[in-house]
Amino acid sequence: MNTSFVHAADGIQYVRDDTRDKEEGIEYDDADNGDIIVKVATKPKVVTKKISSTRIRYEKDETKDRSENPVTIDGEDGYVTTTRTYDVNPETGYVTEQVTVDRKEATDTVIKVPAKSKVEEVLVPFATKYEADNDLSAGQEQEITLGKNGKTVTTITYNVDGKSGQVTESTLSQKKDSQTRVVKKGTKPQVLVQEIPIETEYLDGPTLDKSQEVEEVGEIGKLLLLQSIL
Structure with missing residues (x-):
């Protein structure tokens, strides 16, 4: 028995009994000094309710090409835990209740969809x-x-x-x-100079002996060409 004793007025002692549920009421016992011990059931009550993870959410994944497969991140269930504890007034036996709530939200299942630009x-x-x-x-x-x-x-x-x-x-x-x-x-336009070679022309000389020749030196001629590009 996990019991906390608190001395009250002479004759009656109201004490906590953390081994029994509150609904079980009270029990009586006799103390060595003849007092009546009233055991008040004060066992803490803990109730946990599950919050199921049922939602699926899609998210854009800009790190993967469209040709790659989606990645699924499983969600987790949450819970709400309600704890009720009880205090007993040692003089009157009056019970006060304290309630604390611990809550963890469920997380979504997330599907990461490849969506790299x-x-x-x-x-x-x-x-x-x-x-x-x-x-x-x-x-x-x-x-x-x-x-x-x-x-x-x-x-x-x-x-x-x-x-x-x-x-x-x-x-x-x-x-x-x-x-x-x-x-x-x-x-x-580009000017091109083209030489005209000397030609040799033989003429009859009636005043000259048959085997005699007289030469007149010729000059090289020039032909100017004007070249333009269209």
Whole structure:
């Protein structure tokens, strides 16, 4: 018997009896000094009720690709524990009750749905534009503007409905234009000098002996050609 004695007025002692339930009422006993001992049932009462985990919740997992499998995190049941303890007034036998409640909420079952955003990038090559320049010799090129590639970036994001787990996707495209490469191409006319070789012409000389020859030195000729590039 786990009993706490509290001395009351002469003749009657009201004491706690923590071994019996409150509904069992009181018991009497005699003390060595002739007093009457009233044993009041004060066994603490503990009642625990389970709170079942029945809710399923879906969450977006941005660390995994859509091709991967969902991960389930099991929920846990909760509980409510009500503890009733009793105190006895040693003089009157009046019982007071104290109630404490310990509560732990149930946790949801969580299904982590893979929903990592996807980014696709497509290169847009730059074009080259040629401009005629009469100050540059034919065949020469001079780059005026550096060409830069552009790109189209498409981002696909996913949303997950917390109740149904349904996945919807949103697409956003952003385009960065390419920069055209500009090149000046020489079109300055080019003068070409072409030599005309000396030709030998034989003429009759009636005043000369039969085997005699007189030479007049010829000169190399020139032909000027003007070449232009269209």
